[in-house]
Amino acid sequence: MKLNSFYQDSVRKVKQYFRLAVFVFPLLLTTGFCSQIFTAAATEESARKQIYAAVHNQAAEMIRHEGKRRNWRDYQAKINIFIPAEASGFAACGKTPVASLPGGDRVDLHRLRFDVHCGDGQGWDVVVAVKPDIYLPVLVARKTLDRGHVITADNVMLKKYNITNTRGEYVTQLQDVVGLTVKRRARAMQPIALSQLESPVLVERGQLVVMMAEQNGVQAQTMGEALKKGRKGEMIKVKNESSKRIVSAIVSGRGVVQMVQTSEE
Structure with missing residues (x-):
């Protein structure tokens, strides 16, 4: 009886130890696996934060410089940064990463790309795309303006618009458009581009015009007939009456x- 009792007690202890081992071993494996995941996630977040900060600072500085150069007033900028998926495998850089434009100093706000370089011993390089949204008060047509219409101050108004969608064709100053003629239809509430406008015709073909001439500080004038219509600054032929x-x-x-020169036909 004693021998049998001793055997049963030994079997019971072995079973308990086995259950404990089965529980602890997977727990250790799981804990180690999670530790690797958390470490990788922390590394990825750190590298991505470094890339984001380097690119954002450089892009913001470029936008500020462009705003000062172009005399932007009351503008707002949102910087959209697209970091490639490969950055997920980067370790945090031991030095502050440097972001630069591949094309040197040339800035195209519609298509920004930065080379980001990590200069520590195990450095990495990555190309990051940036799409800024820049909202600026620009002149828009209050209503559709057809070809031939001469623009007045009442025809336009200022409206905040994302100028990165205009390919650089926008106007901010009223005096730059008033008095110009529409050569390509301007749609209502859309930004007006200077390429849509032209100087008005100041001289019509067949019109009697004043011909001004100056020589040795002496000015003279006579009348003549315009043989061609013309806008300010254009050269035309005129017949002296x-x-x-x-x-x-x-x-x-x-x-x-x-008059700039004379010739007989």
């Missing part, structure tokens, strides 16, 4: 031209 000579002249105002 008195001499019947045809001369070249530059349109300088409404119904006024400045």
Whole structure:
């Protein structure tokens, strides 16, 4: 009986030890596995934060510089940064990563790309794309303006618009558009581009114009007939009413031209 009791007690202790071992061993494995996951996640987050900070600071500085150069007023900027998935495998950089433009100092706010370099012993390099959204008050048409319309101050208004979608074609100053003629339809509440506008015709073909001339500080004027329509600064042919000579002249105002040379036909 004693021998049998001793045997049963020994078997019971072995079973308890085995159950404990079965519980502890998976726990140790699981704890080690989770530790590796947390370590990798922390490394990834750190590297990505470093990349984000380097690119964001560089992009923000470029936008501030462009805003000062172009005299932007009351603008707001949102910097969208796209870090490639490969950065997930990067270890945190022992030095502050450096972000630079591949093309040197040339800035294209519609298509920014930065080379980010980690300069420590196990350094890495990555290319990061940036799409800034820059909201700036620009001139828009209050209503659709058709071709040939001469713009007045009442035709336009300032509205905040994302200028990165305009490919650089926008106007912020009223005096830059008033008096110009629409050569390509301007849609209502859309930014007006200077490429849609042109100087108005100041001289019509067949119109009687004042011909101005100056020589040795002495000014003279006569009348002539414009042989071609013209805008300010354009050169046209004009026939002198008195001499019947045809001369070249530059349109300088409404119904006024400045003679530059004379020739007989």
